[in-house]
Amino acid sequence: MSAPHPQSAPRRSKGDRTRARILDAATALFSRSGFHAVSLRDIAAHAGLTHAGLLHHFPGKEALLTQVLSRWDAEDAARLFPPDASGDPTERLMRLVYVVARNAHTPGLVGLYAKLSGEASDPEHPAHDYFVERYRLLRERTTVLFARLFAEHEPPLPHDPASVAQQLLALMDGLQTQWLLEPAAVDMQASVRAYLTELGLALPPTPWTGEPAPGPSPAPGGAGAPGAG
Incomplete structure (x- = not known):
């Protein structure tokens, strides 16, 4: 008897594939031109759809933006925060530093995060709930990571994990x-490394190469999973 074939991943529906294409187009255009300079018609054209076809999947630009941010977060979360909090904590911290380095090569999305997180402090902003939940989860999960790092260090480090997570x-x-504001004057990765070194968490170099960080494959998307920065 021949061995059974491994179960293949379920095929995505046509609607799922279309939504993914729209998100790809929105990510590219938001990163290149910013949120306000891009219209839904621009995104539809980039995705090869009509304006009405895009509206069938997303009711407006704000909803589309939230999904773009959530998908980007989910890809980072798949590497940084396994659901069971497993994995070597030092390796996970290295991946976080790697994400900081990666962000220096995606100014469009970084700019969107910086601008929208400030705007979203208004409870009436369409992304308010998204950012409240994002920061809550980031604080919780980074606190768990630092608790392990401090406890497993020899000797154990005396820092408060929750305070350090919030500070980071x-x-x-x-x-x-x-x-x-001034890219040439700020090395984000070096500054984060210096902060971690002051805490007693010196890490080996992980230079940005343009390739995905080692570890589990990123999740295909989804809402509510926070990234790291």
Whole structure:
């Protein structure tokens, strides 16, 4: 008897493939031109659809933007925050630093995050709930990561994991704003590494190569999973 064929991944429906194509087009255009300079008609044309065809899948530009951000976050979360919190914590911290380096090569999306996260402090903003949940999950998951790192260090480090997680997120956001204003004056990865070294968490170099960081394949998309920066 021949061995059974391995189960193949389920095929995506036509609607799923169309939504993915729209998100790809929106990501490319938002990154290149920013949120306000891009219209739904621009995105539809880039995706090879009519305006009405795009509206069949997304009710408006704000909803589309939230999905673009969520998908980008989900791809990072698949590497940084396994659902069971497994994996070597030092390796996961290295992946976080790698994401910081990657962000220096995606100024369009970094700029969108910086601008929208500030605008979304208004409870009436369409992305308010998204960013509230994003930062809540980032704080929680990064706290768990630092708790493991501090406990497993020899000798154990005395820092408060929750405070360090909040400080690191603030550092990363502040660096991104400074980098957007004056890229040549700010090395985001070096600054994050320096902060971690001061905590006693020195890491080996992980230079940006333009290739995906080692580890699990990124998730195909989804909402609500936070990335790292």
